Amino acid sequence: MAPPRSDTTTAGVRLLSQRKAAILEAKNLCKFYGSVLAVQNVTFTLEPGQVLGYLGPNGSGKSTTVKIVTGLLEPTHGEVTYKGQNIPKDLIAYRKILGYVPEEPNLYPHLTGEEYLDMVGTLRAMPQSRKGTRITSLLQLFSLWPHRHFALGSYSKGMRQKILLIAALMDNPDVLILDEPLSGLDVTSVLIVKSLIQALSAQGKSVFYCSHILEVVEKVCSRLIVLRKGHVLAHGPTAVVREKIGKSSLEDAFLQLVEEIDVTQVVNYIVDVVACS
């Protein structure tokens, strides 16, 4: 039985119908782990050149949505379509146009950075010469060239994140799905990646950007989805979402939407507990 639609979903569907030439569409995505709800009625579209921000507190269902969109997880209800085609029909062809940076930089620790990228390039069926050139150039540009023969187990979190970014970018994908891509990166790399996302977007790439860092989301994303406990709370252009809630910054808007607790009060409680003799 299909779950009932909320007003937000209906609004999402209306927005969906207004959009044209969407490269990626998620329709009424629902996922239950047993009886536990992870996401419900999540609907959005991703157009060429668009950066869609996906926001939500811990456990709100962001990563579940990302896994469904990448085809790593099957939704309980709903579907994801790429250019109108349901993605399970040809998952491998779909993933060929996909660049994915997962939430955690889990890599095989015994492989070197270069070997890992070579493996990803081979799995993506990239031609040998192009693969070699891209790996060399990207490793140099991301300042990992001197470390290319070192085991990934010895890399810092930021270095592993860079490897994941290179792996996602190396085959020039049409759609980028980035789950906390700035996690662990140094300041310079953060600036580079932020600008890179905008540059890629300007080139017509679609970016699905999942993050906690509101400041980055505000600057980078053209549209926003705010999620809480698996439900879509707000969906629309970033400025519209902010104005709709009547807050000056996205941070305030986000707190208004998703948090039920008084941040100052919690901080005071923690200080009391720590200082208590």
Place this chain on the structure above:
Amino acid sequence: MISRTRQGLEGRRSAFCRTPFGCLVGLFASRMFRGGGDAEAGELDIGVGVILILLAMPGLLVSLLMFEKYGSLVRFLRGQGPFNPFSATIPDEYFFIILSLVVTGAATLWRWDAIFLDRRDYINLVPLPRAIFFANLFAILCLAGVFAFVANAASLFLFPVAVVGSQPSLSLFLRFAAGHAAAVFSASVFSFFLIFAPAGLLTALLPSAAFRRVSLAIRFVSVIALSVLLATSFTVPDLLKRVSVTNAHRIVILPPISFLGIARTVWVGRNDTFSVAMAWAAMIAVGLSALIAIVAYTFTFRRSFMRLPELADARPMPRISPSISPIAFLHKRLWRSPSQRACCKFVARSLLRSTVHLQTLLCFLAVGLVVSAESLSSLSLHFFVESNTSPPVEFLSIPFILSYCLLVGMRFAFEIPLDLRANWIFRLWLDPDRHDSRSVARRVLLMFSLFCLGPLTFLCTLEFWGWTTALLHTTVWCACTVVLVEILLVRFRKVPFTCQYPPFQSHSPLIVVGYLFGFFIFQTWLPRLDQWSVYDPILAVWFVPLLGSVLGGLSWYRSQMLDMDKRLTFENVSTTIFL
């Protein structure tokens, strides 16, 4: 009263565990049993209880077999009269000593990496204001005690019951039990410290990168040594009877033979000066090994612990130049699709670089080498000198034994997971319906076995028996190896190392028996058939229907399998442990 004592002990134990020192000891002891260090991969968390049962099982089985040999009813039915338990049981006592050495040694080798603290311990414990040196030392000593006790627990009681249980004298029983306990317990402690001492010494002497490589070699040699001990345990007592007294004096003070002296000294008293000398030699060996281990540990502890953050594999990995490597040439020819190429590289690198996987493979290979050496040692030299004779079965069996051990070892290693959280890359890129993981595994197995052992087999046979024999023998061996690979992979449907450990099921022991039976076929029957075919090449034709029928059967079996059972999987829900 018993319950009050138990409550008191329990209370003291929980009070000790609540102290900072007790908490640390508990933490280190559980790490030594369960792993939980840096290696998310390859740590088989089977629980303390199961580990202890596995350690105790060999002693229990051998002790039960002793009832068949020394049981009074069995002896009566056989018409055998009374016997002197202190002299008649020497060969069995020696076997128990060897068993004790081997079981404790194997367990220590298995936990080799977990004895010293690792990076996770460093991260968690360095900020805490507690000295961890004594806690880890205490945990190590506890581990030695537990290994020694558990490995011999069954035989401490059952062996004396089997031998002197029917005697009316309790003092005789106690004397026999005490002698046996002292000997096997000392042997276990000796084995533990003998294997632990090099770990400490190597950590002190070598740089970290070199230590990793050398420690693997040491473990490989240790497995060979333990296998040799086990393989020769039945022949050494006979050998001792035949050596001259002068030579015997030199031999018997060497461990493990000297541990017999401990048992004999308790059994027959200090009057037997020969046994007393043996016992002294054994005690000195135990003391020295413990001393070296503890001194090495003391000197290296701080150094190794404080350098842990620097040991994060911060060194370039060894590489093979693709342009000159024969592997690169084979790689291009053997693996056609991109996913096959990627998986093959991944499997080969994991096997050769991951310590746990390489250790598993080397362990199986060590057993193969020992069995091969034993097989060769029974050959007389004239077979190699006289070119007219056909090659003996013992010689022909060597590639069969080695390939069996290598292939089963690799197949076993495929089941050991390697950082499961990282397998998302394969989940993302491999099509479960199209990817032929079996084909990848098959080619890797064949590459490692045929390309490593094939040329050696051919050249060695060619050297002694000429072209025809070498060709026939190598062909027959290759065909048998191919069939073995097909059997090993009949239900295989995953990328090696990407699934969790297979669950233990009721018929898993049957599978183990199947593997032992397979070893028997490879060691005995197939080399004999091979010998006939070498003797008369026409007979080699019989191999075609024989192996063809096995392949046909396997093919039919796979055709009966449901499609869903052939799909690539990342969840280990297979019905058997290996198949």
